[in-house]
Amino acid sequence: MDHKAALLALVLVSASLAGCAGDPDEGGGDEFDSDALQDLIDENLQDFLNNTSITVNNHYYNNTTYVVDENYFSTTNEYNNTTYMDGGEIYNYVTENSNHSYGFGQGVNGSVGSMGLIFTVHLEWDALDMFPGYFVPGDRNNTFEVTWTYWDYPTNQERTDTFQFDCTEYYIFETVSASNNTYYWGTYWESSEPYYDAWDNEYNDTIADILQNVAWDNLVQQTCNDGYVPSGYIVDYYSGYEFNFLNITVPEGYAIVYQQEEFRHFSPSGGCSASYGCDNSNYRYSEGNNPKYADTLQTGYYDLYGGWEDISIEFDMYPGTDSRTYIWPDSRYEYTLYYQLIPVVNVE
Structure with a gap:
């Protein structure tokens, strides 16, 4: 009553x-x-x-809290806390509807609800993104240096010296044709036949040896050859090369759950496969649990990491896992990841 x-x-x-x-x-x-x-x-x-019984209903509505920090992370908690007193028993019904907005790392932004929103990352890049200067043509007006060990006949001893050359040494026959006009010599990389003798006559055997031995070096061609198109691999397993392609920030109060991931390496000219120079698992992550490789989304599978502080997880790729794997000039990569950020309470 x-x-x-x-x-x-x-x-x-x-x-x-x-x-x-x-x-x-x-x-x-x-x-x-x-x-x-x-x-x-x-x-x-x-x-x-x-001799009279009384039931009291207390209703509390719309207690809302807003928390905003310098990382543009906002939290909205809306509570409907209703207390029913009947016969000495109290029933509390609490409904929480939370929405959070955050910048979760390189190329990843979104919002997460109280049950955890699924995030997706899909990245595509190629060798030129990792080596932006690799295909830049050389210039005949450049110079280059070579450190060379040779036998010096005048002093009758072995010496190691650094020599500087003009790139024009590889162009001295560029416009020269044979005497009967039936043969065009061109640059050294087009037709090397007359160049060694010309260098030997102009300088000596040592200079001719140096220019001929380094002419096909990638670095020399990138410096001097204005028609250079790289061939062969750029780096291999032994180079120690790594490329950071993704960073995910897990803010304090959240745990990350990896649901599905896939890493692919393509290289048509390299005959790309695990056996012939491409590896589809050649990346590592800085901390936490191993992302899960799967063909379908693994719902309901929880392997949590984080929550006690702001955590930055770095994903780095490398040429491969053994001596047969490389990064080729036409290598292309794709990475797809699905993950959740689940709100957690840090209990100290």
Whole structure:
């Protein structure tokens, strides 16, 4: 019974008492005065309350908290906390609807709800992204240096010296044709036949040896050859090369759950396969659990990491896992990752 019912009962009691106070023989001269009526109410009110049950419903709504930090991370908690008191038992029903916005790392942004939103990362890049200067043609106006060990006949001893050359040494026959105009010599890389003798006549055997031996070096061609198109691999397993392609920030209060990932390496000219120069698992992550390789999304599979502080997880790739794997000039990579950020409570 609520407070309205209690008030109604009190009115009824008052009315009953008022009825009893009337004149039994309707003579009109025996009515109670107001003081006598008040005395009756005071005497009977406590008994009335002791025999009345009251249910109290307390409702608390819309207690909302906003927390904003310097990382543009916002939290909105909306609570409907209702307390029901009935027979001494209390029932609390709490509903939380949280929405969080955060920058989760390189190329990854989004929002996460209280149950954890699925994030996806899909990246594509190629060798030129990792080696932006690799295909830049050389320039005949450049110079280059070579450190060379040779036998010096005038001093009759072995020496090691650094020599500097003009790239034009590889262009001295560029526009020269044979005497009968039936053969075009071109640059050294187009037709090397007349160059060694010309260098030997102009300088000596040592200079001719140096220029011929380094002409096909990738670095020399990138410096001097304006028609250079690289061939062969850029780096191999032994180079120690690594390329950071993804960073994910896991903010304090959240744990990351990897659901599915896939890493692919393509290289048509390299005959790309695990056996012939490409490896589809040639990357590592800085900390945490191993992402899960799968063809379908693994829902309901939880392998949590993080929550106690802000964590940055770095993903780096490398040429491969053995001596047969390389990064080729036309290597191309694709990486796809699905993951969740689950709100957690850090208990200290």
